[in-house]
Amino acid sequence: MKLLNHFFALLVSAAILMSCGAAETGTTIKGTVQNAGNMKLRLEKVKLSSAAMTLAEVDTDNNGSFKTNFPEGLTEGLYRLTIGNQSAGLVLDGTEKTVEINGELSKLKQQDFQVTGSQSTADLNNTMKDYYAKKFTAADIISKSKSFDNPLVGMQFSLSTLGPRPE
Secondary structure, three states: OHHHHHHHHHHHHHHHHHHHOOOOOOEEEEEEEEOOOOOEEEEEEEOOOOOOEEEEEEEOOOOOEEEEEEOOOOOOEEEEEEEOOEEEEEEEOOOOOEEEEEEEHHHHHHOOEEEEOOHHHHHHHHHHHHHHOOOOOHHHHHHHHOOOOOHHHHHHHHHHHHOOOOO
């Protein structure tokens, strides 16, 4: 009986230790957006052929912090994060586990925020900073759009800078 009690105690201890280290599955989008305290945040999947599809709507806390998890993960594609009347584009390749976004509400539209966990979004942000610094001509934009490792980054960059123009 004493051996059984020791075995049971060991089994319970192992279960507790394993649960402490259990990570969330899928994809987590989290961060802090300054001056966005107690606001609604919406994450949408952007589709070119139809209206964007809302995937999550969460409230930020007093500091503008938020967190939402997608247990099934998020697929490769273009996403839009909207808080109030400000929005930012996210480009995901489908392998992201945790994407962290930190910045100022008024700078989201210019893609001027820190991002970790999504190299494609970081590439877009860095290029948009150059665009807003007026380092590109129209020809440069077209050329740059074709140079990204992830073609979705090029597409988002083109749409953000040139708009949906047929030429």
